[in-house]
Amino acid sequence: MTSGERDAVFAYVDKRFDDFVADLSAYARVPTISAQTQAFDEGAVATTYLLSRWGVPSRRLRVPGGPDLVVGDVVQDPSLPTIALYNHYDVQPVDPLNEWESEPFAPQVRNGALYGRGVADTKGNTVAQCLAQAAIRETLGRLPVNLRFVVEGEEEMGSPHLLPFADAHPEVFRADAATIEGNDHNERGLPLFYMGSKGILSVELEVRTAAVDQHSSYAAVIPNAAWRLTQALSTLRDERGRILIRGFYDGAHNKPTREERAYLGKNRWDPKEWERGYGTKLLVKGSTESGPATRARATRP
Ligand SMILES: [Zn+2]
Numbered sequence: 322m323t324s325g326e327r328d329a330v331f332a333y334v335d336k337r338f339d340d341f342v343a344d345l346s347a348y349a350r351v352p353t354i355s356a357q358t359q360a361f362d363e364g365a366v367a368t369t370y371l372l373s374r375w376g377v378p379s380r381r382l383r384v385p386g387g388p389d390l391v392v393g394d395v396v397q398d399p400s401l402p403t404i405a406l407y408n409h410y411d412v413q414p415v416d417p418l419n420e421w422e423s424e425p426f427a428p429q430v431r432n433g434a435l436y437g438r439g440v441a442d443t444k445g446n447t448v449a450q451c452l453a454q455a456a457i458r459e460t461l462g463r464l465p466v467n468l469r470f471v472v473e474g475e476e477e478m479g480s481p482h483l484l485p486f487a488d489a490h491p492e493v494f495r496a497d498a499a500t501i502e503g504n505d506h507n508e509r510g511l512p513l514f515y516m517g518s519k520g521i522l523s524v525e526l527e528v529r530t531a532a533v534d535q536h537s538s539y540a541a542v543i544p545n546a547a548w549r550l551t552q553a554l555s556t557l558r559d560e561r562g563r564i565l566i567r568g569f570y571d572g573a574h575n576k577p578t579r580e581e582r583a584y585l586g587k588n589r590w591d592p593k594e595w596e597r598g599y600g601t602k603l604l605v606k607g608s609t610e611s612g613p614a615t616r617a618r619a620t621r622p
Contacts, residue, residue, distance in 0.1 A: 326461055333456040342435060344371060345448040346428040348410075349437040355411035355475040361388035364410040368447070368472050369393075375451035376458070377470060382493065387482030388474030392493060395454055395468040403467040405496035408447040409476035412439035443502040447472055450500075469496055479521050508594045516581055517574065524566070526553050562604050 322330070334341075348371055353364035365381050365388060372379040372393040379393030388411070415425040415438050423429040428437030439445070447470070458464055471494065473483050487494055504513050530544040558564050577585060592603050 329460045348444045349428045349439045352426045353411045365389040384486045391472040393470035397464040402497035405469045405499040408443040
């Protein structure tokens with residue numbers, strides 16, 4: 322893209338900025354809380370409507386046991402590579418409600434920012450990518466790649482039904498590259514590029530030490546489930562942060578390649594800025610947050 326073309330694309334983005342805010346606001350008004358099985362159908366409807374408004378033909382695919390998957394395609398030329406744009410239309414629950422300054426599902430612009438559940442993660446991503454592809458397509462007349470939007474409805478609960486669906490329908494997810502939410506800009510405004518992604522593992526532990534509730538004075542003789550659970554929890558992870566569950570690291574790409582190391586060397590990430598921002602001490606170089614000695618190690622560059 323020449324700089325003149327880039328200017329034209331950005332001018333298109335500016336011109337349609339109000340449409341972007343309006344569409345994102347409408348999309349974020351749909352209360353798609355997957356953990357509460359809420360508004361799955363409305364979420365899928367809103368997603369297909371959104372994509373079509375930005376010129377992306379889409380369809381809904383039934384995911385057994387879960388919300389529909391919305392798939393949208395922009396086929397520029399079948400011989401070009403395809404990029405999959407993965408997003409989700411579900412959101413996290415909204416409590417505690419008293420910490421919201423405006424209604425979570427009534428997005429509001431305040432001081433130049435849009436506030437509402439899902440305006441970032443990831444309804445915002447989907448609408449931004451809709452706008453971006455429209456800007457390039459309508460300004461330059463064509464995209465340099467094909468795009469496949471893949472928008473699911475239960476990411477915030479770990480996508481329990483999507484994995485078996487993906488195993489059964491790999492063609493839906495087939496692409497030459499893929500994007501996923503999560504990237505951002507650092508504290509200095511530089512765009513971040515992540516070189517990997519991690520998944521999620523949930524562990525549920527259940528402890529029962531007696532058939533009925535006991536008076537607390539029996540704690541000396543009757544095993545206490547809370548203490549048993551505390552001991553069990555401490556077996557999941559060591560004090561350096563390493564997960565101790567057998568098989569957890571199987572297949573993990575845990576050593577950076579020479580090329581990745583070169584990129585990492587250029588990364589100007591400053592842990593101190595994070596520590597200031599989050600008001601904490603980071604787990605850096607395997608040190609832990611606990612104890613004065615380890616705390617000193619964690620802050621050393
Ligand atoms: Zn997300």
